[in-house]
Amino acid sequence: MSEILSDLPVTDLLPPGRHGRADGAPGVIAHPLSRLAVATLVACKGAVPRITEAALAAFGVALADAPKVSFTADIAFIGTGPGRWLVTASQAPEALMARLTDAFGDGAALTDQSDANLMLDLYGPAVGETLAKLVPVDLDPSVFRPGDAAATLVALMPLTFWQLNDSPAYRFAIPRSFAPAFLRALASAAASAGLEMAGPARG
């Protein structure tokens, strides 16, 4: 248990800096992303084929109707349910909504969610052992691979995450009001390995 947790108000975000074990390199690095536009994309009734075609045409993305990430350098579609995706892109929320509206027209419902989540990247040598304490999903490389996504319950909080690469690094979308509680659970789980909480990213 990190000392800071006993003093930090439960409503505050874990401050940037080193938490838990202080010696050596941090076992886990947590990196918040503040400039990512996020939207939900929900296909209209029977429109998944149309949405899939449009995604290929407009973004060059082969959209999977599954808990997978389909992405290009520019935009990512994360499957969160049948005919349902979370879309992320490094641009202004209005710009992303405009692009998606152009691409999908009335074939899908679009909702801006850019402020709805804390987007957090987690990586580092102890990220696996730390996430085993939090995530009730098998993250073994033989089972969960880069491009896999899961919506699940972490420390009693519903959230979505996906694997970015095989270093491994993961991206978490944490409902904003749960972010302080999530970071407390993370600090607790990563205390033995040492957690580096990075400041908000500029990108």
Place this chain on the structure above:
Amino acid sequence: MSRLSEGGLIDRSKPLAFSFDGKAMRGYAGDTLASALLANDVRLVGRSFKYHRPRGIFSSGSEEPNALVELRDGARREPNSRATVVELYDGLSAASQNRWPSLDFDIQSVNGLLGPLLGAGFYYKTFMWPAALWEKLYEPLIRRAAGLGRAAEAPDPDSYDRSFAFCDLLVIGGGAAGLMAALTAGRSGARVILADEDFRFGGRILAERAEIDDAPSLAFVERAVAELAALPNVRLLPRTTVFGAYDGGTFGALERVADHLPLPPAFTPRQRYWKIVAKRSLLCAGAIDRPIVFGGNDRPGVMSAQALRTYAVRYAANPGKRAVVFANNGYAWSAAFDAAEAGVDIAAIVDVRPEAPPIQLERAKRRGVRVIQGGQVVATSGRLLSSVTVRSATGEEKIAAEVLAISGGSSPNVGLTSHFGGKPVYRADIAGFVPGACPPGMRVAGAARGDYSLARCLAAGAAEAAEAVSELGFSAYATPVPQARDNAITVTPFWHVPGSRGPAFVDLQNDVTAKDITIAHTEGFRAVELLKRYTTLGMATDQGRTSNVTGLAMMAVLTGQDVGATGTTLFRPPYTPVALGAIAGHHRGKDFRATRPTPTHDWARAQGAVFVEAGLWLRAQYFPRPGETDWLETVNREVTATRTGVGLIDVSTFGKIDIQGPDAGAFLDRVYINTFSTLPVGRARYGVMLREDGIVMDDGTTSRLGERHYLMTTTTANAAKVYQHLEFCLQVLWPELDVQMASVSEQWAQISIAGPQARAVLEQVVDGLDVSNAALPYMGVAQGTVLSGVAARIFRVSFSGELGYEIAVPARQGRRLAEALMAAGAPFGITPYGTEALGVMRIEKGHVSGNELNGQTSARDLGLGRMASTKKDYVGRVLSQRPAFLEEGRVSFVGFKPVNPGDRLRAGAHFLPHGRSGTTANDEGYMTSVAFSPLLGHWIGLGLIARGTERIGESVRAYDPVRGGDIPVEICHPAFVDPEGERLRV
């Protein structure tokens, strides 16, 4: 010291200091507390549960019924720790428990004299009458007398972890069978977890002098563990008890991460709770020695034969100067021989069998150990055991001995196999119960299924593991099985020495005697489940692992049935006790559950807000100012400032659901009692939704943002429930509707401003948006930007009854919006208010809220019946028309004011007609909500009363016996403020 001069798996280069009952002692690394106590000549370690009889150490494992101690001090004190599994560390401090004033002299051992009163069923008999004495006399008496250890009184300073793990094969138990199983599965490439409750792998090999592949068996253990540790697909979990088998291949396990250290190192948990999901499992939990029941069998010094061997061989601790072995089986003989070789003086082997196998007689002769065949122990003596009386064909003989090692045969550790209800099956040839139906995916190998031969344990571990992983598609290597030689073990069932002298204990932990079994039989409690509950046999923390089989076998003898037909009770999780703190892990204290701050939380904190929990949310309750002496003064100020000027509150916690699609309007018509498909774009409407049984589920405003785009709001409390309900309607009831939903509760911060000056404030934050009464009328919705370019939605809605707006901006802009509104409102004295003032104003306005939407009220009850459309179907319509909802005496929603204006109203008070007594028959309804109205200068209330709307002006009693309230109140219209709603429309 009784430390044997050589041998043992202890590290004599690492001496450890510890204390027991304050006395300083020394042991070695590798000791348990029990072995160290024995090595320090401590034989008396505790007092028994009921009769406070002196007790020693019975076993060498987790089945220990006697040697329970308080471990550690202060906030880390842990009662009922089994000394037999506590790993010794430097500085360990332990104390005996359930004794006063001291272990040697315990005043309550007088309970022994009361024994006849405390026998089987004593709860039901002795203390039956007079019943009034139960609470005052009997229960405190029993509780003080019959005790276990004392729990720590301060919060636990240590941390506890939890972890998820997934594997192909979970091997439970790391003895001969378990190690071979893990090797076989590990070599096949399967993901393997090997867990053992001991701090060292090896199981009985650690305590037996045996050879594997013509070398000491310990070498096999070391090779196997080294290979397993090197396999990346194998996880070794020593000090880990798999305590429960659950559905879907899920297992609970407790790892004692730092219990063997003086203090957990920094950032290390004391214990870790593992939730393991295994495709297959293999139980290799071994077997334990079972006692024989005879008079005086509980004296300190009486222990299992297996324990004698373990203390002598594994720990080099001699449990006493001379030992007698009393058994009905050959395994006890080899235990005696091993102990003798380790240096224990074996005075005699007493075997109930008239003729023991010749090979064992030969081995005894070779070692010079005396054998008494056809003998029985009929009595013991000494406060600590000093002698044993043996009856044989040649008469009775008293043999001096400090240790009596007993074995009535082995009981396989079948516990986990019966967690799914599988009944263990009796095998007469081994006189023991073996696993019956196992949980899905579970196999059993080795002694846990009654296969006691070391050679066969090794072979079965390999074979069962190979089959398990083959089922999963792994090709198991033809692992060569190491060779071991052992003799066949024979056993003759023998449970109880008839005619022995002194109390004969069956269940040592719960002090259940042979006589109790007889009483249960005499009084008709013969079925094993009744026997268990009547006598408490097997109901202690050890779940009767050393006593159940013997107890029910004795019942079988009394009833003349065979043991198999009598059957056995089942074991339940946990296999051994588990601390709740370990299961809670991180979720304790303020992390018990998540706390959700609103987008303006930090701002409200800076304003000095007092917060209140609303579900997981933390909301501002009120904003006290210097000089205000109580919350009511603050709330009155906030209400008055809002009604006369303008106030501000964060309402982001309301559920917000984006509803889109061509059928969105039709969908809302089906979930609300009123119509939304006709709502014009840019307008909001108040809606009520029912459960299918006709009861109100939730209410809120829903706005139309576009032709096929609506935004629903729900109450804070029901946000998740309503979303789930809507998904049910869309996916299960009407999958043909083309509607898409998304929760936007987290996306938008929403702040309400209300009061006559609300528009003047709003005008200053919008970016050129026309918010005049004409452009944005009551229940109008506008979309645009505020604060120079922040996307915003503005809803002209009101909960307070004043001119009001709710302004929504992206969540991260919430604080900025609050600050901008405060600045813009400063000239008007804008006042932030909290949930208390909000509650006062809604009661003054007569709006229903959570207290009225209480799961018992219909729309009609709440005066909302006229909203219901008669032109369409909606959820709950049919059943809301049931006669009971329409009958004449049904309650309705009205206001109440005190007849004497100084009287305080209480929510929860019941209404009675004047002159009637406070009985259920006269009950007419109850007060749901009350508030002090600063506007009216007296308390006001809302409530439900029979035929309320017809009784406006009538006076009734508000009867509140719990708080001594009984005052006259007048029934009135629920809207105390502006009943015509003129203020809303200015």
Place this chain on the structure above:
Amino acid sequence: MRLPCPYCGVRDAHEFSYLGDAAPRRPDPAAPDAADAFHDYVYLRDNPAGAIRELWYHGAGCRRWIVVDRDTRTHAIAGATFASGSASGDAS
């Protein structure tokens, strides 16, 4: 208990909410016997010892309602499908 969500894969039952028997269908509200039919629909449930098809909501996952084939005696799960009836769960 672990439930096989057709979208998310096998997950712990903690992620789901239970509703009950999936067999009852919401009756026709316009039928002459609607009051009785709705009474049965809302209140009357079979409670079989054995196989049952029941509704669960994957609230902490994909938010789909699913129909799970479960044996109430053993908790053995034979499979699960989307409650909306389509293979993709796309409410189509």
